[in-house]
Amino acid sequence: MAKSVIELKKIARKIRVLIIKMLTEAGSGHPGGSLSIADIITALYFEIMNHDPKNPKWPQRDRFILSKGHCVPAQYAALALCGYFDEELLMTLRKFNSPLQGHPDMTRTTGLEISSGSLGQGLSVGCGMAIAGKYDQKDYRVYVAMGDGEIQEGQVWEAAMSAAHYKLDNLCAFIDYNKLQIDGKVEDIMNVSPLQSKWTAFGWNVLEIDGNNMEEILNACYKAKNTKDNPTVIIAHTTKGKGVSFMEGVVGFHGVAPTKEECEKALKELQEEVI
Amino acid sequence: MNDKVATRDAYGKTLQKLAPKNPNIIVLDADCSSSTRTSWLAKECPQQFFNFGIAEANMIGAAAGLATCNKIVFTSTFAIFGSARCFEQIRDSVCWPNLNVKIVVTHAGLSVGEDGASHQAIEDISLIRTLPNITIIVPADGIETEKVIAKAAETYGPFYIRLGRAKFPIILSKDYKFQIGKAVTLREGCDATIIANGLMISESIKAAEILEKKGISVRIINMSTIKPIDKEAIIKAAKETGAIITAEEHTILGGLGGAVAEVLVENFPVPMKRIGVADFFGFSATPDELLEYFHMTGQDIAQAVKETIDKK
Numbered sequence: 001m002a003k004s005v006i007e008l009k010k011i012a013r014k015i016r017v018l019i020i021k022m023l024t025e026a027g028s029g030h031p032g033g034s035l036s037i038a039d040i041i042t043a044l045y046f047e048i049m050n051h052d053p054k055n056p057k058w059p060q061r062d063r064f065i066l067s068k069g070h071c072v073p074a075q076y077a078a079l080a081l082c083g084y085f086d087e088e089l090l091m092t093l094r095k096f097n098s099p100l101q102g103h104p105d106m107t108r109t110t111g112l113e114i115s116s117g118s119l120g121q122g123l124s125v126g127c128g129m130a131i132a133g134k135y136d137q138k139d140y141r142v143y144v145a146m147g148d149g150e151i152q153e154g155q156v157w158e159a160a161m162s163a164a165h166y167k168l169d170n171l172c173a174f175i176d177y178n179k180l181q182i183d184g185k186v187e188d189i190m191n192v193s194p195l196q197s198k199w200t201a202f203g204w205n206v207l208e209i210d211g212n213n214m215e216e217i218l219n220a221c222y223k224a225k226n227t228k229d230n231p232t233v234i235i236a237h238t239t240k241g242k243g244v245s246f247m248e249g250v251v252g253f254h255g256v257a258p259t260k261e262e263c264e265k266a267l268k269e270l271q272e273e274v275i
Numbered sequence: 276m277n278d279k280v281a282t283r284d285a286y287g288k289t290l291q292k293l294a295p296k297n298p299n300i301i302v303l304d305a306d307c308s309s310s311t312r313t314s315w316l317a318k319e320c321p322q323q324f325f326n327f328g329i330a331e332a333n334m335i336g337a338a339a340g341l342a343t344c345n346k347i348v349f350t351s352t353f354a355i356f357g358s359a360r361c362f363e364q365i366r367d368s369v370c371w372p373n374l375n376v377k378i379v380v381t382h383a384g385l386s387v388g389e390d391g392a393s394h395q396a397i398e399d400i401s402l403i404r405t406l407p408n409i410t411i412i413v414p415a416d417g418i419e420t421e422k423v424i425a426k427a428a429e430t431y432g433p434f435y436i437r438l439g440r441a442k443f444p445i446i447l448s449k450d451y452k453f454q455i456g457k458a459v460t461l462r463e464g465c466d467a468t469i470i471a472n473g474l475m476i477s478e479s480i481k482a483a484e485i486l487e488k489k490g491i492s493v494r495i496i497n498m499s500t501i502k503p504i505d506k507e508a509i510i511k512a513a514k515e516t517g518a519i520i521t522a523e524e525h526t527i528l529g530g531l532g533g534a535v536a537e538v539l540v541e542n543f544p545v546p547m548k549r550i551g552v553a554d555f556f557g558f559s560a561t562p563d564e565l566l567e568y569f570h571m572t573g574q575d576i577a578q579a580v581k582e583t584i585d586k587k
C-alpha cells in the first residue's frame with residue numbers, strides 16, 4: 001500500500017531514534033553512516049520493495065543487500081518496524097547471544113539476504129542474485145547499498161563491469177555519498193570522484209540525488225525500475241550523522257556510539273524535528 | 276596403474292552429465308574455462324554457464340548471491356586464483372553464511388610444472404582448511420573425481436575440490452564408493468602407513484613396491500577428504516602400524532600432513548614424517564623434475580618410511 005511522503009519521513013525519524021537508542025545501549029557501533037542511509041532504507045522497506053515479513057524467503061521478493069554492513073542498525077530498525085522480529089530485540093544489538101550482530105549475519109537474523117561487513121563484496125552478491133532472477137525468469141529487483149569509501153575496493157569495479165556485461169537492469173545500487181570515511185574526508189584519503197563519469201563509463205545508468213530527500217529517493221527508484229538493459233546506480237548525496245546536529249559531518253561519529261547525554265540530546269532534537 | 280586421466284577432464288565430463296538434468300546447477304569461471312574444462316558444459320548448456328572474466332573475487336561473490344537463490348553453484352579457475360586470490364570472499368560471502376557453493380579448482384600443486392611458482396598453488400589447502408563449514412577434497416584420480424563432483428552437487432554446503440592439470444594414473448575401480456570424510460585403504464601393511472592424496476597416491480604406491488622388495492610392509496591410505504578428516508582411520512593406522520608418513524603435492528605446513536599431525540598428537544602420537552614442499556616456492560621445470568628436486572618421489576617416500584620406522 002502506497003504511503004505518503006510525510007508518513008515515510010516519520011518512519012525515517014523513528015528509525016533514527018531507534019539507531020541512537022540501540023547504539024547507546026550497545027555502547028559501540030557506527031552512528032554516522034547508519035543515520036546517513038536511514039532515508040534510503042526507509043524508502044526501500046516501506047515503499048519501493050515487494051517483500052513479506054511473514055514469509056521472509058518468498059522467492060519473488062525484492063532483495064536488499066547492505067554492503068556497508070557496519071550501518072546495519074538502520075536495517076535492523078527497519079526490519080523490526082516491518083515486523084520481521086520484535087522491536088524489543090533491537091536493544092540486544094552487539095550483545096552475547098543476540099541475533100543482531102555488529103555486522104549482518106544472515107544465519108542469525110531473519111530478513112537479511114546475505115552476511116556482510118567486509119567492504120566491497122555486496123555488489124558482487126547482488127550481481128549473483130540479479131543473474132538468478134533473470135535465469136529463473138522472476139521479476140524481482142535487487143538493491144545494494146554501498147558506502148562512498150567502500151567503492152575504493154577494487155571488487156566493486158569488477159562487479160560493476162559484470163553487472164553491465166550481463167545487462168542486469170534488475171539491479172540497483174546506491175552510493176551513500178556522505179563524503180567521510182574513518183580517516184577523514186573521502187577526497188583526501190582516496191578521491192572517488194568523478195562518480196558520474198566513472199559509472200557511466202562502466203555501462204551503468206547513473207542518477208544523482210539528495211539521498212536524504214524522500215521524494216528524490218522515490219523518484220530515482222521509479223526511474224531505475226523503468227530502465228531497460230542497464231543496471232542503475234543512484235549517487236545519493238547524504239550527510240553523515242543526518243538528523244543529529246552535533247553528529248552531522250563529524251568524522252568522529254563514524255564508529256563511536258553516543259554517550260547517554262549525547263543520546264538524550266539527539267533524541268530531543270529528532271523529536272522536535274518538524275516534518 | 277594403466278590408464279591415465281586428468282582429474283580436470285573428469286570434472287568437465289561430470290558437469291556435462293549432471294547439469295543438463297538439473298537446471299539449478301550454475302557454473303561460473305574466471306577466463307580459464309578451456310583449461311578447467313567448464314567450457315565443455317558451456318558449449319552444451321550455455322544458459323547454465325557464466326564467465327566472469329579475470330575477476331575471481333567478483334565471481335565468488337556472485338556465486339554466493341546465486342546460492343541464496345537456491346542455485347548449486349560451481350566456481351572454477353586455477354587453484355591459486357580460486358583460493359588465495361579470493362580467500363576473504365570465500366570466508367565472508369560463502370563459508371560464514373554457509374552457502375551452497377562448490378569451488379572446484381584445477382592446476383593445483385607442483386604439477387603445473389613449467390608455469391613456475393606464480394601458478395603452483397601449494398598453500399591452498401592450508402588456507403581453506405581454516406574456514407568453518409567447508410568440505411575439502413583432493414580426489415585421487417578420474418574415477419574419484421566423478422564421484423566427488425556428483426556427491427558435492429547433491430550435498431548442501433561449501434566445498435573446495437582440488438584438481439590437477441596433469442594426467443593421473445587410475446587408482447580406484449569403477450565400483451568404488453566415495454563417502455565424504457571416509458578414508459580408503461588402498462593397500463594393506465603392518466610396518467608403517469603412508470597417508471596420501473591426489474597425485475602423491477601413485478608415488479606412494481611406488482614407494483610401497485620398493486619397500487616390499489626389502490621386506491617392509493606398508494599400508495597406503497587415500498585421504499581424499501582433508502576436511503572433515505577421517506580421525507578413526509588415522510588413529511587406527513597409528514595403533515596398528517606405529518609409523519605414519521604423509522605425502523601431498525602441497526606445502527608441508529598446514530595441509531594434509533598438518534591435519535594428520537594434529538590428530539596424531541592429540542590422540543596417539545607415533546613417529547611421523549611429512550612429505551611435500553618444505554617451505555619453499557616452486558620454479559619452472561617438468562613435474563617429474565620438481566618432484567625429484569623437492570624429494571617427493573616414490574624413492575624419497577620409501578626412504579622416509581624407513582627412517583620413520585627406525586624411530587619407533
